[in-house]
Amino acid sequence: MSPFKPLVFSGVQPTGNLHLGNYLGAIKKFVALQEQSDCIYCVVDLHSLTAQLVHQDLGDQTRSITAAFLASGIDPKKHIVFNQSRVMQHAELAWIFNCVARIGWMYRMTQFKDKAGKDRENASLGLLAYPSLMAADILLYRATHVPVGEDQKQHLELTRDIAQKFNNDFSEKIAALGVLHDPRLV
Numbered sequence: 001m002s003p004f005k006p007l008v009f010s011g012v013q014p015t016g017n018l019h020l021g022n023y024l025g026a027i028k029k030f031v032a033l034q035e036q037s038d039c040i041y042c043v044v045d046l047h048s049l050t051a052q053l054v055h056q057d058l059g060d061q062t063r064s065i066t067a068a069f070l071a072s073g074i075d076p077k078k079h080i081v082f083n084q085s086r087v088m089q090h091a092e093l094a095w096i097f098n099c100v101a102r103i104g105w106m107y108r109m110t111q112f113k114d115k116a117g118k119d120r121e122n123a124s125l126g127l128l129a130y131p132s133l134m135a136a137d138i139l140l141y142r143a144t145h146v147p148v149g150e151d152q153k154q155h156l157e158l159t160r161d162i163a164q165k166f167n168n169d170f171s172e173k174i175a176a177l178g179v180l181h182d183p184r185l186v
């Protein structure tokens with residue numbers, strides 16, 4: 001059993017139109033989970049940059065997904081709905097995790113293989129490191145429950161691997177130092 005208080009976290013990318021499949025697959029589950037525990041639902045715009053860095057309407061699409069969350073019945077007074085890029089700690093923790101996770105782990109992700117296609121060497125490093133950012137989203141809040149579709153299961157397993165390696169390799173060192181190395185303290 002997790003020693004942490006039950007907390008649901010999930011994210012939806014603002015790119016790609018919100019369609020029925022999206023709604024049925026994800027948001028409906030999000031709405032139901034509100035009755036059981038605290039929930040954090042995030043519009044993960046930084047994830048959208050892995051496919052295309054400059055979007056004409058990322059802001060509009062971010063607002064659309066947020067509107068869909070609210071229209072579907074997610075209650076922002078009881079739970080948290082927010083935009084990933086507004087909380088810079090997601091990118092900061094993702095960088096730490098980039099230094100924990102192994103490149104080989106990332107190459108094994110089926111979503112990376114599908115999206116990168118044949119010209120792997122030409123895929124962005126962001127696309128490869130995508131699961132590291134997803135792990136940061138989840139572990140930043142010590143979320144205990146992460147509702148996702150089948151296609152994200154492998155990324156969730158990788159999140160567990162990153163957390164385990166981080167704890168195994170660094171928890172004693174961090175305890176000895178008192179803090180995780182923080183450049184602002186130098």
Ligand code: LTN
Binds near residue numbers: 133137146
């Ligand atoms: N990769 C997910 C979106 C996502 C996510 C997350 C889901 C990003 N960060 C954290 C759950 C938890 C997707 O494409 N559906």
